[in-house]
Amino acid sequence: NAGVTQTPKFRVLKTGQSMTLLCAQDMNHEYMYWYRQDPGMGLRLIHYSVGEGTTAKGEVPDGYNVSRLKKQNFLLGLESAAPSQTSVYFCASSYSGQGPTDTQYFGPGTRLTVL
Amino acid sequence: SQQGEEDPQALSIQEGENATMNCSYKTSINNLQWYRQNSGRGLVHLILIRSNEREKHSGRLRVTLDTSKKSSSLLITASRAADTASYFCATVDNYGQNFVFGPGTRLSVLP
Numbered sequence: 001n002a003g004v005t006q007t008p009k010f011r012v013l014k015t016g017q018s019m020t021l022l023c024a025q026d027m028n029h030e031y032m033y034w035y036r037q038d039p040g041m042g043l044r045l046i047h048y049s050v051g052e053g054t055t056a057k058g059e060v061p062d063g064y065n066v067s068r069l070k071k072q073n074f075l076l077g078l079e080s081a082a083p084s085q086t087s088v089y090f091c092a093s094s095y096s097g098q099g100p101t102d103t104q105y106f107g108p109g110t111r112l113t114v115l
Numbered sequence: 116s117q118q119g120e121e122d123p124q125a126l127s128i129q130e131g132e133n134a135t136m137n138c139s140y141k142t143s144i145n146n147l148q149w150y151r152q153n154s155g156r157g158l159v160h161l162i163l164i165r166s167n168e169r170e171k172h173s174g175r176l177r178v179t180l181d182t183s184k185k186s187s188s189l190l191i192t193a194s195r196a197a198d199t200a201s202y203f204c205a206t207v208d209n210y211g212q213n214f215v216f217g218p219g220t221r222l223s224v225l226p
Contacts, residue, residue, distance in 0.1 A: 004157075033214070042203055042216040043158070059215075090157055102146060102207050104214065106157035 001026050004107035006091050012113045013081045021076040021110050023091030031094045032074035033058075033104065034066060036087040043090060049074055081114045088112070120217050121204055127223040134191040136220040138204030139184075145207045147180055149189050152201045152219070161189075161202075194224045 007022045023032065030051050035043035035058075045058030049068040063085060065077045074093075078085060088111050092104040122137045138147070146165045150158040164171045164180045164187065171178045177190040191198055201219040208215075 035216075040218070042218040044216075045214065048214075092158075102214070103148065103160045103163060104158075104205075106159070108157050109155075 003027065004091055004093055004105050006089075006107040006110050008110060009108065010111050012115065013078075014115050015082060017081050018077070018079050019081065019112075020078075021089055021091075021112075023074045023076070023093075023107060024072055025074075025091075025093040025105070026072060027093060027095075027105065028071070029093035029095050029105070030071075031096060032068065033092045033094075034064070034074065034076045035090045035092065036060065036085075037090060037109075038087050046076065046089075081112075083114045086112060086114045121202070121220040123220060124218070125221045125223070127225065128194055130194060130196055130224055130226050132194055134194050134198070134222055134224070136189045136202050136222070138187045138189070138217055140187075140204075140206045140215075140217075141185065142206075142208060144182075147178075147187050148205045148207070149176075149178060149187075150203045150205060150216075152203065154200070158203065191222075194222075196224050196226045198222060199224045 004025045033048040034046040037043050044060050046064050047058050047066040049055050052071040055066045067075045088109045090109050091107040094104045120139050148163045149161045152158045162173045162178050164178050175192045180187045201221050203216050203219045205216045
């Protein structure tokens with residue numbers, strides 16, 4: 001199993017450009033998450049999904065949109081990139097959001113720079 | 116706002132010594148988890164402790180949980196250079212809807 005994969009690994013954008021980050025998992029997990037990690041900080045939740053066709057806002061959702069059309073994929077979109085969105089983005093998945101099966105499995109991250 | 120807060124922010128020890136990191140949180144939790152992040156990589160789950168557990172072991176890792184003080188500690192015994200990483204605690208609230216990470220502790224194990 002590949003686990004959680006993210007595409008692309010690196011990207012440089014100019015202010016105002018748009019892009020989509022793709023996350024895929026092959027563990028049949030129900031929950032998927034998008035986080036951003038800024039230097040010296042922990043992860044902050046952007047959006048998450050509790051199942052195919054559902055999305056919900058996390059702690060820092062502004063400027064991002066997400067879609068979960070297929071159970072195995074979770075897309076993060078930036079419609080008009082801003083320098084403040086320069087960060088490392090991590091996708092994660094978990095079997096469920098409750099109980100002892102809450103362990104999250106993380107992808108390798110996407111390093112995004114907005115000039 | 117951060118639910119979990121690790122302490123210290125950075126820790127430097129010699130190989131073979133024990134490393135202790137602490138995590139405090141603010142609200143009632145379902146469970147608390149510790150993750151490790153090597154430089155430039157994603158997070159890797161280390162251990163999960165449920166709210167009705169007080170201590171848990173996994174190899175060289177020992178985690179304690181004190182729900183009355185809303186705190187947890189992670190002890191790494193006989194540290195190795197390969198343990199050099201950032202360690203994060205994460206809490207899951209009772210509704211299972213919020214999964215919040217602390218800012219992490221950067222551990223450096225010197226050979």
